[in-house]
Amino acid sequence: MNAPAAALPRPPSPGYFASHWRSLDYFNLYRLTLAVALVFSGLLFGGSDLFRAGEGERFQGYAYTYLVIAALFVLGIRARWPGFQIQLTAHIATDIVVVMLLMTTSSQLAGGMGLLLAISVASGGLVGSGRLTLLYAAMASIAVLLQHGFSILGGREVADSFFQVGLLCAGYFAIGLLAHALTQRALRSERLAQQQSDELALLNRINALAIENSPDGLLAVRGDGVVRHASPRALALLGVTTPVVPGTTRLADCAPDLARLAEQVRPGTEASLTAPAAQLRVRCIPLATPDDSRVLVLEDQTQAAQAAQRLKLAALGRLTANIAHEIRNPLSAISHAAQLLREEAHDPAGTRLAGIIENNARRLDRLVEEVLTLNRRDRLNPATFDAAALAGLVDELRQAEEIPADAVIVSMPDTLRFQFDPDHLRQIVWNLMRNAWRYSRKQPGSLHVSAQTSGDTVQIDLADDGPGLAAEHLGKLFEPFFTTDAQGTGLGLFLARELAEANRARLAYVPGTGGARFRLSLGGSD
Known part of the structure; x- marks a missing residue:
């Protein structure tokens, strides 16, 4: 029927x-x-x-x-x-x-x-x-x-x-x-x-759009612990996969850690919460309703820290761009004077002092160049790379760093093809190879550059046979100005990751044994 x-x-x-x-x-x-x-x-x-x-x-x-x-x-x-x-x-x-x-x-x-x-x-x-x-x-x-x-x-x-x-x-x-x-x-x-009903409906739509597009997660919870509203961003930050029914689901059932923390957080105060998806900062805002409802604001501290780092680097980049010529002109004079001093020095002490001056002048020049490169991260001119082009780039950088030919092993399929900005890829591979050679055993086969494809995804790995990274350094690995080398600037890996993200790629450290391994993951092209 x-x-x-x-x-x-x-x-x-x-x-x-x-x-x-x-x-x-x-x-x-x-x-x-x-x-x-x-x-x-x-x-x-x-x-x-x-x-x-x-x-x-x-x-x-x-x-x-x-x-x-x-x-x-x-x-x-x-x-x-x-x-x-x-x-x-x-x-x-x-x-x-x-x-x-x-x-x-x-x-x-x-x-x-x-x-x-x-x-x-x-x-x-x-x-x-x-x-x-x-x-x-x-x-x-x-x-x-x-x-x-x-x-x-x-x-x-x-x-x-x-x-x-x-x-x-x-x-x-x-x-x-x-x-x-x-x-x-x-x-x-x-x-x-x-008219008031139409204005209220418009205001509700505006609020809904603002909540859905907010970088922070918002949770409205009644005094008895029942969820009145949960934004998609809040559920993503908390790693909640089960359906949340407003007015029925209890906060303790979908996010028990947050429920325990919400009982301790007083209005106007903040607390930290380690969620499966992120490190969160929780703020409590009372709504002054008869049922003692309140809003829990979840802020992703990781994104806030990254934003602060970008602001810091952007400010530093603008400053360096303005005074780059003012810095490089004295550096050129210092380097030239150091070379003359080395030529005229007749004792080992004078030669050693001239070498110190030259090394520090090169270090300052490299720091300025890296920050200037960071400022140009969004100027993309993508080109097509294949296995031969990538192998040629590796060999060119090997010669520039004076790395023996037998120390680098390159293995990649002939069908390898991907799109990337040539200058950015050169900077990324150069930073990775320089660090890898610095911490490797400097023997035949110490560096291994490999590539593999899986569907439309391309993965380029660069590994060394050095001691690897200490566990306490993993969290700070890509932070700007963090380095374990007294001669390093602390911008190499940070710059490499920023350039990778500008090309819609991802640079990450791959934990394992037998040295350090970094992986550049990006989308391939036909």
Whole structure:
């Protein structure tokens, strides 16, 4: 058996809210109820002296017709066709015509039936937001006056009763004016509420976008430990893989370490948390709600430290770029003077001092060059490398560092192909080879450069046979200005990693035995 089709949404009506149609629906429900009551009244009192001879059956006919018309109006309201104002005017006109006809059936019921039109006029003003209210009052007044006039001409009424009919018509206009004033006030309130609702919805969308794109994770937690909201960034930082249902999931179930820490952190204070994905700093912000809710802000300290390092290097780079010529000119003079001093020195002490000056001058020059290279990290000019080009680069750098040919073993597949900036790749391989040769045993085969491909991923490894890295140095390996060599600048590995990231690659240290191994991972190309 096929499932029932979903109800189609009602078509919109320009210039009217959904509340207008609901009000019209309720008004028609009143008319249906009134029509049923009139039908039963005709059945119960149709043969009584309340009606003149034969008028009881006519009263019942009018009542049944009114019931059928009210039932048909239900279909128009549901379809919202024709327009709202047309339907409302048709409702009021029907009420006026039917009530006028009912008034002709009994002089005793004429006054009471006339009061029914007051309800129709008031409902027309309230439902229609005050539009055409005075028109409805005028239509009802004209209909009552015409009916009363025909009754006088027919001898069923006397002329003195015009005063009562005039009061009834004045009541129609008074009710119409009051309904108009009330509906205008209600309409202003509804428009203001709609405007505030739209602004609140826009503010909620802005807040949602801000939370989703925030580098910090945000968790809203009730006083009883139930999670009210968890941003995707917070779940990623905490390493939470299970679904979190707001208002149901407890913080202790999805992040027990954070739950224990949240009980200790007071508003306005901070604490550290070691999560599976990162080292976090946790801040607590109270929301001042009856359920003692609070927001836990999770900041990734690793990213903050990297950002601080980039700012520091950027500032240093700008400073060095501005004074590079001022530094290099005195360095050139110092180096030249040291060479002259070495040539003219006749004792070992003078030669040794000249060598010290030259070594430190070269060290300063290399420091300036590395920082300047860091400033040019985003100036990419990628080129295609294959196995022969990479092997040629390794051999060129080997000769520049005066490394014996048999000390370097190169092994890579002939199908190797990848994209990389040539200057950046030269700087990376040069730093890695220089460090590897410095700490190796300086024997045949001490350095091993290898490459392998796996799908679209290319991995280039450079390993040495030295003592490797101490465990306490692994966390600081890529930090700027960290070095274990008194002659080093501490920028080589940091610069190599920055250049790798600029080319969408990743440089990492591979733990293992038999020396140090660094791996450059990047995407390959056909």
